[in-house]
Amino acid sequence: MQEHEEIVRAENLKKTFTLSKKQQKIERTGERRRVAVDGLTFSAYRGEIYGLLGPNGAGKTTTLRMLSTLIRPDAGDAFLCGHSIVKEPQRVRDVIGFMTSDLKLEGFFTPDYLFDFFGAMHGVEKAALAARKRELFSRFGIDQFAGVQVKNLSTGMLQKVSLVISIVHDPEIVIFDEPTNGLDVITAKTVTDFLEELRRMGKSIILSTHIFSLVEKLCDRVGILLNGKLAAEGALETVAQGDLERTFFALYEGKGGTL
Amino acid sequence: MKFLALIKKEFYRFFHDPRLIVTMLLPGIVIFLLYSVLGEEFNREEEARQYRVYLVGDSAAAEAIADAAKENGDGVEWLYTDDASAAREEVRDGKASALLVFSENFDASPAGHVDIVYDASDETSTAFYSLAAAVLNIYGMRFTVTAESVTGAEALGMQVLCNILPLLIVVFVFSACMSVTLESVAGEKERGTLATVLVTSAKRSHIALGKIFPLACISMLGALSSFLGTALSMPKFMGLSLNMLGTYGFWNYFLILLLIMSVVPLIVSLIAVVSAYSKSVKEASAYTGMLMILSLVLTLVAVFVPALGNWTVAIPVLNAVVAMQGLLAGALPVWQSLVSVGVNLALTAVFVFVMTMMLSDERIMFGK
Ligand SMILES: Nc1ncnc2c1ncn2[C@@H]1O[C@H](COP(=O)(O)OP(=O)(O)O)[C@@H](O)[C@H]1O
Numbered sequence: 045m046q047e048h049e050e051i052v053r054a055e056n057l058k059k060t061f062t063l064s065k066k067q068q069k070i071e072r073t074g075e076r077r078r079v080a081v082d083g084l085t086f087s088a089y090r091g092e093i094y095g096l097l098g099p100n101g102a103g104k105t106t107t108l109r110m111l112s113t114l115i116r117p118d119a120g121d122a123f124l125c126g127h128s129i130v131k132e133p134q135r136v137r138d139v140i141g142f143m144t145s146d147l148k149l150e151g152f153f154t155p156d157y158l159f160d161f162f163g164a165m166h167g168v169e170k171a172a173l174a175a176r177k178r179e180l181f182s183r184f185g186i187d188q189f190a191g192v193q194v195k196n197l198s199t200g201m202l203q204k205v206s207l208v209i210s211i212v213h214d215p216e217i218v219i220f221d222e223p224t225n226g227l228d229v230i231t232a233k234t235v236t237d238f239l240e241e242l243r244r245m246g247k248s249i250i251l252s253t254h255i256f257s258l259v260e261k262l263c264d265r266v267g268i269l270l271n272g273k274l275a276a277e278g279a280l281e282t283v284a285q286g287d288l289e290r291t292f293f294a295l296y297e298g299k300g301g302t303l
Numbered sequence: 304m305k306f307l308a309l310i311k312k313e314f315y316r317f318f319h320d321p322r323l324i325v326t327m328l329l330p331g332i333v334i335f336l337l338y339s340v341l342g343e344e345f346n347r348e349e350e351a352r353q354y355r356v357y358l359v360g361d362s363a364a365a366e367a368i369a370d371a372a373k374e375n376g377d378g379v380e381w382l383y384t385d386d387a388s389a390a391r392e393e394v395r396d397g398k399a400s401a402l403l404v405f406s407e408n409f410d411a412s413p414a415g416h417v418d419i420v421y422d423a424s425d426e427t428s429t430a431f432y433s434l435a436a437a438v439l440n441i442y443g444m445r446f447t448v449t450a451e452s453v454t455g456a457e458a459l460g461m462q463v464l465c466n467i468l469p470l471l472i473v474v475f476v477f478s479a480c481m482s483v484t485l486e487s488v489a490g491e492k493e494r495g496t497l498a499t500v501l502v503t504s505a506k507r508s509h510i511a512l513g514k515i516f517p518l519a520c521i522s523m524l525g526a527l528s529s530f531l532g533t534a535l536s537m538p539k540f541m542g543l544s545l546n547m548l549g550t551y552g553f554w555n556y557f558l559i560l561l562l563i564m565s566v567v568p569l570i571v572s573l574i575a576v577v578s579a580y581s582k583s584v585k586e587a588s589a590y591t592g593m594l595m596i597l598s599l600v601l602t603l604v605a606v607f608v609p610a611l612g613n614w615t616v617a618i619p620v621l622n623a624v625v626a627m628q629g630l631l632a633g634a635l636p637v638w639q640s641l642v643s644v645g646v647n648l649a650l651t652a653v654f655v656f657v658m659t660m661m662l663s664d665e666r667i668m669f670g671k
């Protein structure tokens with residue numbers, strides 16, 4: 045495996061939303077348009093974890109949704125394993141696994157059924173799928189729960205099942221929006237262990253978070269996202285300059301942010 | 304393979320949820336039991352009825368009526384007469400049950416006419432009327448039937464039921480489609496499980512059809528159950544034995560089935576489109592409720608306005624209702640039925656396409 049092989053390249057990604065009347069009211073704003081992501085350019089490398097760090101509303105979710113082809117950029121493009129998110133969204137979907145709390149599993153079905161279903165949805169061959177299920181279910185301790193309806197699983201187990209199903213097709217790239225948000229400490233640990241495990245398996249990960257410690261613990265590279273723009277980007281040590289939190293707030297105030 | 308997996312999932316979910324199966328099949332069973340019990344109650348006799356019926360003219364149909372009466376344990380005494388007005392007097396005075404006036408050469412003429420005079424305020428007379436009307440309705444349609452109640456009020460006859468049956472079918476079809484489609488499309492969107500499928504590389508058209516096709520098959524079960532429940536209990540309700548049903552031709556049943564089979568996917572795809580648009584099951588049910596009222600209005604038009612023109616084939620749902628009315632009355636409007644089926648299926652294809660577009664539209668699927 046080549047060292048430092050570029051696997052994700054985002055080029056000048058832009059996304060503007062038109063705000064609904066209801067949304068304008070909720071956010072107490074008269075503006076009709078909201079620039080959520082404003083010209084993002086960055087690269088992520090094979091076998092590394094890339095973190096997008098930013099406060100609420102910075103545009104993290106929007107960026108990751110563009111990378112996962114759920115929404116289209118207004119301008120710019122991104123290449124995942126060389127596939128353009130604009131021109132070949134279908135190819136991109138086959139090389140990524142997307143994890144976010146917005147994507148749910150139907151409570152009626154069992155992990156066993158859903159694994160097979162999503163495997164088929166990604167076109168994984170039957171024999172390969174069965175082998176992968178055996179391997180992943182035992183590695184993450186899902187075995188005994190494989191036949192339990194998802195609605196009856198504990199939060200921790202459900203999280204594990206979601207994680208495993210998002211990588212059913214052995215994607216090269218895993219995109220993860222706010223991996224530990226809303227999770228209790230035990231489940232959060234499961235998730236971070238899972239991400240480190242994925243990295244050991246040679247996968248590349250892009251995650252978003254607003255938690256400094258998570259970036260410090262996991263990430264090889266980090267991009268600081270403020271108001272839809274990257275305020276700093278690079279290897280963790282270079283960006284952090286010894287103290288990630290202090291650097292972040294310096295940048296934040298420098299961009300006119302108030303505490 | 305992806306398409307197959309999508310279809311299998313919908314079926315799996317249905318056939319492994321006893322609650323859903325019951326929701327689908329119960330209406331038909333309830334209707335059958337209800338109508339049968341009601342019919343039994345209405346038509347129960349301590350003693351056998353003996354109808355005294357005046358006949359002006361004659362027809363083999365009279366024999367068929369007598370046979371039907373005999374099967375219910377009743378008897379008919381035919382009184383041949385030429386004096387219709389005297390017979391009418393006797394019906395009004397309760398001395399005779401009814402008067403049947405057959406047009407001349409009834410059995411031989413291509414467009415005969417029969418008039419039934421009865422008394423809606425008299426139990427026996429009304430019973431004879433519904434029996435005769437039902438038999439005549441099924442007997443053949445090359446003649447027209449007019450009925451007149453000597454005391455004003457009209458009894459509910461087979462004719463009315465033939466008109467109302469399509470309306471009942473529309474209601475059943477709609478509720479069957481609604482009960483599975485709202486849950487499966489709007490429910491999945493609201494709960495975020497549809498989004499999980501959208502991140503896979505499955506084609507959006509496959510995802511759309513992978514919902515609509517199995518849901519239509521499942522709804523068909525519900526619609527058929529309701530239809531069978533109604534059709535099987537109706538003769539009993541009317542005081543006829545079940546084998547009267549056999550007098551409708553095979554093609555009548557075939558076309559009715561075909562019409563129902565064209566309305567089901569149409570309504571499923573329509574509800575699917577509405578569900579994909581809505582943010583929640585609640586919102587989707589509100590829209591679907593309006594659509595249901597709309598199709599009921601269409602159907603009511605067909606029930607109360609006789610002889611709508613040929614333009615009705617272009618109006619979905621209404622086209623099926625009008626065609627079914629004809630089929631239930633014994634006619635065989637083949638082209639009208641087939642064109643209606645074609646129109647409904649074409650529109651279904653349009654809705655599948657619209658749903659595909661909606662699944663690809665980020666503002667609809669992921670908008671705030
Ligand atoms: N679908 C949408 N419609 C309108 N505005 C949106 C939509 N999604 C996000 N936004 C707006 O874009 C901005 C960035 O949002 P988001 O990407 O969710 O930020 P983050 O994930 O960093 O909190 C916010 O101001 C948000 O209100």
Ligand SMILES: [Mg+2]
Pocket residue numbers: 104105106222
């Ligand atoms: Mg977010």
